[in-house]
Every structure is written in structure tokens, then in C-alpha cells.
Amino acid sequence: MWNDRLDRLQEFPFRRLAELLAGIDPPPGETFDLTIGEPRHQPPPLLAEVVARHAHEWNRYPPLNGTAAFRRAVCAWLARRYHLPPEALDPERHVLPVAGTKEALFLLPEVLVPERPEGPRPAVLVPNPVYAVYVGAAVLAGAEPVHLPATRETGFLPDLDALEPALLERTAALYLCSPANPQGAVADLAYWRHAIRLARRYGFVLLADECYAELYDREPPPGVLEAAWAEGRSFAGVLAFHSLSKRSSAAGLRSGFVAGDPEVLARFLRLRAYAAAVQPLPLMAAATALWAEESHVEANRALYRRKFDIAERRLSNRFGFYRPAGGFFLWLEVGDGEAATVELWRRGGVKVLPGGYLAVPDREGRNPARGYVRLAMVHDEATIERALDRLVEVLG
Numbered sequence: 360m361w362n363d364r365l366d367r368l369q370e371f372p373f374r375r376l377a378e379l380l381a382g383i384d385p386p387p388g389e390t391f392d393l394t395i396g397e398p399r400h401q402p403p404p405l406l407a408e409v410v411a412r413h414a415h416e417w418n419r420y421p422p423l424n425g426t427a428a429f430r431r432a433v434c435a436w437l438a439r440r441y442h443l444p445p446e447a448l449d450p451e452r453h454v455l456p457v458a459g460t461k462e463a464l465f466l467l468p469e470v471l472v473p474e475r476p477e478g479p480r481p482a483v484l485v486p487n488p489v490y491a492v493y494v495g496a497a498v499l500a501g502a503e504p505v506h507l508p509a510t511r512e513t514g515f516l517p518d519l520d521a522l523e524p525a526l527l528e529r530t531a532a533l534y535l536c537s538p539a540n541p542q543g544a545v546a547d548l549a550y551w552r553h554a555i556r557l558a559r560r561y562g563f564v565l566l567a568d569e570c571y572a573e574l575y576d577r578e579p580p581p582g583v584l585e586a587a588w589a590e591g592r593s594f595a596g597v598l599a600f601h602s603l604s605k606r607s608s609a610a611g612l613r614s615g616f617v618a619g620d621p622e623v624l625a626r627f628l629r630l631r632a633y634a635a636a637v638q639p640l641p642l643m644a645a646a647t648a649l650w651a652e653e654s655h656v657e658a659n660r661a662l663y664r665r666k667f668d669i670a671e672r673r674l675s676n677r678f679g680f681y682r683p684a685g686g687f688f689l690w691l692e693v694g695d696g697e698a699a700t701v702e703l704w705r706r707g708g709v710k711v712l713p714g715g716y717l718a719v720p721d722r723e724g725r726n727p728a729r730g731y732v733r734l735a736m737v738h739d740e741a742t743i744e745r746a747l748d749r750l751v752e753v754l755g
């Protein structure tokens with residue numbers, strides 16, 4: 360089944376970028392790769408220390424639902440971060456570890472999309488532009504991915520009022536990302552509550568990708584779980600995805616969790632018994648320690664803020680610059696994103712991602728992200744400063 364469906368998917372954005380830039384040489388000297396959202400800050404020493412302390416556990420198969428210590432640490436973090444009462448989350452029912460949120464975001468629709476040979480085709484709603492994994496997940500689960508514009512006009516989040524009841528009735532899942540990749544927009548509590556009410560009324564599951572939740576500029580972004588708790592003290596119809604990849608600059612640890620609706624999580628666990636990457640115990644012990652430690656996260660945020668300060672000084676009044684409320688990307692309006700990407704590489708040695716590669720054309724054939732490029736602000740400050748200077752030189 361996946362074999363046939365795979366052909367319906369676009370190439371991953373980075374493959375398309377490699378094709379666009381094939382045969383184009385940058386000028387001699389320093390080059391800057393601002394394409395991949397891979398943290399360049401280091402995780403705290405705590406990570407390696409705990410892994411070393413748990414070296415005697417490499418012989419053991421890890422339990423599918425993780426360790427009790429991990430689940431407790433996650434529930435304690437969620438309660439602190441999202442102002443939940445201690446009784447709201449049960450570590451035995453409301454949380455599962457995942458080997459990075461990517462795999463969980465991909466696999467979840469497999470337990471949500473109904474097999475429906477007759478009748479309306481199940482839909483999975485995704486923002487446009489979008490993290491490509493949501494689309495792959497929808498298509499490979501046999502659903503129709505329906506792209507919801509998330510443009511400057513809609514505040515860079517999908518307009519929930521624009522959703523037709525006929526579409527909502529056949530919806531199996533809605534992906535939302537806050538802080539959003541690529542735009543950095545943050546959903547407020549009212550927005551989350553609106554999405555939750557829709558999910559419950561129409562019987563679909565809200566998949567809230569909050570993997571950038573800990574990288575924010577001023578205010579901590581509100582989360583879907585606190586909104587769900589406010590909507591009837593229940594997590595029904597809601598799942599939140601959190602990761603250590605960005606929070607602790609530990610993308611290589613492949614560690615995250617999914618929390619929320621206990622019935623969906625029970626089905627997800629059943630699926631995971633057959634097919635899912637489990638996290639080795641020494642790594643899970645490190646993850647447990649990281650969720651319980653905040654000072655490294657504060658230090659991490661401070662580093663990103665300083666880089667956005669640099670960007671603000673260099674770019675304000677240019678390229679539709681705005682300071683994103685969260686995440687670590689700049690989303691710049693440059694006219695023609697592909698042309699700007701080629702010029703930046705050829706003349707400036709700066710590699711960025713054309714915004715259009717993160718989106719699909721709308722009904723009128725217009726790609727809403729065509730005019731944008733995405734920059735990952737992952738390098739150190741001095742490197743970012745030099746890269747942005749080059750960008751200004753090349754694009755004016």
C-alpha cells in the first residue's frame with residue numbers, strides 16, 4: 360500500500376533544493392547553510408553524564424511506554440509549564456515517549472484514519488505552508504491531505520472559521536503547529552480552544568505539534584493541553600507533541616513525547632507494539648533528567664534571542680521582517696523565493712530554503728509561500744551576523 364501511495368508525495372523540500380542548486384557554485388570563501396533546522400548549540404553536559412551512568416542498561420529492551428520515571432518527569436514538566444493541576448495528567452495513561460516527534464507525527468494518522476471504501480474520503484487537515492511530514496502521514500494513511508492557508512493575512516495560522524462543515528465532517532485529524540514552522544506564529548488559548556471545540560464536535564483528533572514551544576521570544580506560548588483542560592477538564596480529542604530536539608539542542612537524542620487523549624494513546628501503543636522505534640534506556644534516563652532541568656533551556660532561549668536581535672538590527676524594514684514569537688526561523692518575503700535562493704547561493708554563498716518548497720499551490724494554482732525564503736537561525740551569533748550581511752548585500 361505505501362509503495363503506491365509514496366509516488367503521490369512530492370520530493371522532500373531539501374531534495375528539491377539540492378536539485379535547484381545543482382551545478383551552481385558559491386563564490387570562494389566562507390559559505391553559510393541556513394537551510395536545516397538543526398540546532399548548533401550544544402546540549403548540556405548532563406545528557407552525556409546520565410547516559411554514562413546508565414551504561415549498564417544497554418543490554419535491555421526498553422519498554423514501549425518508557426520508564427515510569429520518564430513519564431513522571433514529563434507529567435511534572437507539563438503541569439509546571441502549562442499550569443495544570445497535579446491530578447490532571449496520569450503518567451500511566453496520558454503520555455508516551457517517542458523517538459523524536461517526527462516518527463509520532465507520522466504514525467498517528469495510521470490509528471486515526473478510518474478505512475472507508477464507500478462514502479466521503481477521510482481528510483487530514485494541514486497548514487499551508489506545512490512541515491512535510493504531516494502530508495506524508497496523511498497520504499500514506501490513505502487520507503486526503505487538505506491544505507489550509509496560513510499566510511500573513513490569516514496571522515500565519517489556519518483560519519478555523521473558514522472551515523466548511525462538510526469538510527470537518529470527513530476530517531480524521533487536524534495538524535496545527537505552534538510556534539509554527541516556518542512562520543514562528545503562536546496560537547493563543549482562544550485559538551486552541553476553538554480548535555478543540557471543533558475536534559470534539561466533529562469527532563476528529565487535534566494533533567498539536569509544539570516541538571518549538573520552549574523557544575520563544577517574550578511570552579511562553581500557551582499549549583493545547585492547558586486549553587483542553589480549560590474546555591471541560593479533559594484531554595479528549597487532543598494530542599500534544601513535544602521534543603528535546605530544540606528545547607535542549609538534542610536532535611541526535613531522538614527523544615520526545617506525545618501527551619493527551621488516553622484512548623488514542625492506547626491505540627497508538629497497540630500500533631507501536633508492531634512498528635515503532637523505542638528509545639534505549641540510557642537515552643531515556645538522559646531525557647528524564649533533561650525534562651527536569653530548566654536552566655539550560657533558559658540559556659538556550661537567550662542565545663536565540665540575541666540572534667533575533669541581530670536580525671532585527673540588520674533586517675528591520677526589509678523583506679517584510681518581523682520578529683517571530685517563537686521557533687528559530689526567519690520567514691522573509693523576497694519577491695521570488697526560488698530566484699532569491701539561487702542568487703544568494705551564487706553571489707553570497709548563503710544557502711536558504713525557498714518558501715514555496717514548504718507549501719502547495721492553492722485552488723487558483725498560486726503557491727502562498729512562493730515569495731518567501733526560510734532561514735534557520737541555528738549558527739552562532741557571529742556567523743549569523745556575517746550571513747545576514749551577505750544576504751543584505753545580495754538582495755539589497
Ligand SMILES: Cc1ncc(COP(=O)(O)O)c(C=O)c1O
Binds near residue numbers: 462601
Ligand atoms: C514542525 C516540526 N515538527 C516536528 C519536527 C521533528 O522534530 P523531532 O523529530 O526532532 O522531535 C520538526 C523538526 O525539524 C519540525 O520542524
